Amino acid sequence: MAKLGNRGLRVLRTIHLVAAGLWIGGAVALNLMIAGLSTAESDGQLYGFNLACKFLDDAVLIPGAMGCLVTGILISSLTNWGFWKHRWVIVKYVLTIFCILFGTFYLGPTVNDQPEISYREGLMALSNPEYIDNYYSSLKGGAVQILLLLLMFLISVFKPLKGRGRGFVPEHGPKAS
Ligand code: HEM
Secondary structure: OOOOOHHHHHHHHHHHHHHHHHHHHHHHHHHHHHHHOOOOOOHHHHHHHHHHHHHHHHHHHHHHHHHHHHHHHHHHHHOOOOOOOOHHHHHHHHHHHHHHHHHHHHHHHHHHOHHHHHHHHHHHHHHOHHHHHHHHHHHHHHHHHHHHHHHHHHHHHHOOOOOOOOOOOOOOOOOOO
16 A cells, blocks of 8 residues: 655644544543532533533544544554554554443443433432432543553553564664654
8 A cells, every 4th residue: 555755644643643632632621520510509500511521522532532543544554654563553553442442332321321311300410320320430431541541642652562573673664763
């Protein structure tokens, strides 16, 4: 497959970094909102708060995660970094796919179900076991996700485990450090 030139790689890397920023920024903002802004004093406030959390998830966090995956795949396909040449890239695939599945099947429902409960029950939702369970699950699960994202930033910058073994020499080694 044809490889990108320097300029193309820079553009792709920029989009990758913007997506990574959106993902971690959205995740940190959502966790801070859930931890610090959930002391609603009226039914409408609680519902509005839950809607805002869902909006942040849908409009920032999810596009960031998808953007990272898509640009990651493009970087692998269109540059010499490849898919399997470096263990750090493989680790990023595993962690990214894990975070996306964790976000879709575990974290997503804990945020998506809240507006419906608070719309139906108003402030009484605060003593609904399902609402409380969702609240703590998204806080704890969100913290795990943020730690994994930070780990991916570290892996990306330090690029440990280059190659796949001692004698590994990529066919056309990437120029990047
Ligand atoms: C499918 C998943 C991913 C793949 C295959 C992937 C692959 C790559 C590759 C090959 C580079 C090096 C580009 C270059 O220097 O030319 C890179 C850079 C980078 N990636 Fe990813 N990535 C993925 C997901 C992520 C995620 C989830 C994050 C963070 C949330 C992230 C953060 C970064 C950062 C910060 C850099 C820039 C490192 C630097 O230039 O020093 N990536 N990625």
